[in-house]
């Protein structure tokens with residue numbers, strides 16, 4: 109069984125996230141998503157709209173996702189790969205090159221980001237829409 113892992117905040121889950129999860133699952137048989145905790149998001153300077161428990165609940169409802177684990181820090185990936193017996197790490201290509209150091213532990217693949225959608229875009233457009 110080919111196990112795939114990916115990492116992210118996955119706030120205000122949108123079709124760009126779904127495209128990533130779908131493609132990641134298609135590259136293996138089992139997809140683990142390590143979702144950033146609220147504490148780790150502070151370190152990432154990201155303020156998620158939904159707290160961790162809600163983002164986890166939503167992700168667990170996605171057909172492509174087999175397991176959700178917490179992402180607590182930048183340094184847990186090698187341990188996760190070993191502990192969960194992961195064969196492939198998948199990330200959007202805004203991260204291209206950033207995880208190549210994990211190649212000794214598993215395959216690393218970067219997939220093209222989905223254009224014209226992001227959590228920031230959603231927030232900004234909602235702000236504008238309600239500004240006038």
Ligand code: C2G
Pocket residue numbers: 115116117118119124125128144154179182198199200201202203220221222223224225226
């Ligand atoms: N993504 C995408 N297309 C978009 C938006 C996001 O393919 N339009 C991908 C990102 O490249 C990432 C995943 O969806 O692989 C999750 O995106 P974020 O929630 O923004 O994750 P990020 O904050 O980049 O956290 O240790 C890694 C970090 O936790 C990644």
